[in-house]
Amino acid sequence: MSLLGWLLLAGGLALWSAAHLLRRVRPDLRARLGDAANPKDPSKGIFAVAIVAALLMMIYGYQWTPFITVWFPPVWTVHVTNLLMVLALHLYGAGATKIRVAQRIRHPQLIAFKTWALAHLLVNGDLASLVLFGGLLAWAVVEVVQINRAEGKTWTPPASAGPGREVVHAGLTAALFGLVAFIHTWLGVYPFPS
Numbered sequence: 001m002s003l004l005g006w007l008l009l010a011g012g013l014a015l016w017s018a019a020h021l022l023r024r025v026r027p028d029l030r031a032r033l034g035d036a037a038n039p040k041d042p043s044k045g046i047f048a049v050a051i052v053a054a055l056l057m058m059i060y061g062y063q064w065t066p067f068i069t070v071w072f073p074p075v076w077t078v079h080v081t082n083l084l085m086v087l088a089l090h091l092y093g094a095g096a097t098k099i100r101v102a103q104r105i106r107h108p109q110l111i112a113f114k115t116w117a118l119a120h121l122l123v124n125g126d127l128a129s130l131v132l133f134g135g136l137l138a139w140a141v142v143e144v145v146q147i148n149r150a151e152g153k154t155w156t157p158p159a160s161a162g163p164g165r166e167v168v169h170a171g172l173t174a175a176l177f178g179l180v181a182f183i184h185t186w187l188g189v190y191p192f193p194s
Contacts, residue, residue, distance in 0.1 A: 005064030012057030013135040019050040024146035065128040077122040084119035103157040
């Protein structure tokens with residue numbers, strides 16, 4: 001089962017990266033598959049299935065790999081990870097809600113993804129975690145580089161959504177952090193130091 005776990009984990013990372021990067025790295029091939037700008041493009045369904053398959057491969061691959069300790073994270077990294085997770089959740093929603101931070105940061109969702117991956121690298125010292133979260137962090141870095149290369153240095157920030165949305169967004173971030181903490185606890189991964 002451990003070999004299958006490693007194969008699924010590596011294959012899931014590769015499929016995730018390919019499905020997301022194809023449009024940037026090989027726009028000619030992506031254009032032959034369909035028009036990514038068209039909301040009714042049938043190839044979008046294929047990419048959606050590929051991303052879901054990649055997620056399942058990474059989840060099962062991670063579960064089926066043996067626990068190989070690489071390093072022992074100190075207890076204080078849990079506090080840093082929790083702070084980074086609040087930041088990641090806040091940034092991830094910033095792009096959709098158009099709060100102030102989205103007017104200063106070009107890729108809030110990808111920066112949130114990188115923050116999430118880094119947070120999980122801090123508290124997990126096993127080899128499978130280093131492969132999974134390190135691989136996803138590498139993908140997010142490459143994704144930002146490819147987007148910036150394709151779109152150039154010019155960027156138009158979104159219009160401000162107003163101060164009321166800042167308060168709502170902060171409340172949603174806190175609620176989502178609580179939900180994520182509950183799910184981790186339910187899965188047997190207690191996210192707070194004892």
